[in-house]
């Protein structure tokens with residue numbers, strides 16, 4: 291694998307990644323994961339959007355989810371997507387050319403939205419809170435810009451559910467522990483979504499979870515399981531955090547690749563979704 295085929299672990303510094311095109315391609319592949327497809331379909335059926343509504347997507351990435359929801363808004367609908375990455379916003383804008391209503395993707399910070407109070411019917415945020423130093427600030431901003439009858443829709447990963455099997459129990463336990471530890475970012479936020487919305491005056495009206503399983507990956511054909519970080523990125527991240535010695539890196543990656551070639555590789559990860567409405571009882 292050449293260093294040009296892989297990218298850094300995570301989405302907190304997209305534009306600074308030396309292989310940003312690979313990062314965007316991974317992002318695009320995640321949209322095809324069974325669990326993501328299931329949760330997005332579920333979200334769409336729960337929201338049942340109608341003509342003329344205003345939708346905000348915070349941390350919109352490539353914009354596919356917002357553009358799918360735009361189909362339900364008719365010509366009078368309005369979609370705004372905010373992302374910190376100019377690369378993501380550029381790609382999302384290109385994806386939006388045939389949108390059925392007004393769509394704008396703009397660079398911005400989830401924690402300081404440059405948007406008016408009470409100006410959106412639905413605010414959504416997918417797999418972005420886990421990358422924020424202060425997810426509660428982002429949720430508070432989403433609550434601020436939601437209209438009084440507005441709804442909030444959150445989808446996020448919970449890395450405390452992560453499991454990996456590579457026919458090497460010691461290595462698997464090491465990876466599992468590393469991925470399950472929050473390490474300065476709220477990677478285990480998936481299970482806490484209902485608490486987060488309650489804290490800003492919203493009530494969960496529906497929730498769902500979906501688990502994705504990766505198997506059948508050929509490391510000779512692709513440096514990473516589809517829609518996932520590469521094992522080299524994982525190793526580099528562990529080295530950076532002092533959880534793996536630099537000289538162990540190659541053996542670490544080779545052990546996982548060899549297991550995949552023997553069909554002894556699997557990983558699972560659960561994602562959670564909530565749709566919430568403003569709690570107007572108090």
Ligand SMILES: C[S@@+](CC[C@H](N)C(=O)[O-])C[C@H]1O[C@@H](n2cnc3c(N)ncnc32)[C@H](O)[C@@H]1O
Pocket residue numbers: 301302304317348349350351352353355372373374375378398399400401415416417418421422
């Ligand atoms: C895993 S991607 C998810 C993208 C999209 N929501 C999706 O589900 O396809 C996380 C996104 O959060 C964005 N992001 C990270 N920090 C952000 C911030 N402070 N404000 C807005 N977006 C941010 C990243 O640039 C990236 O596009």
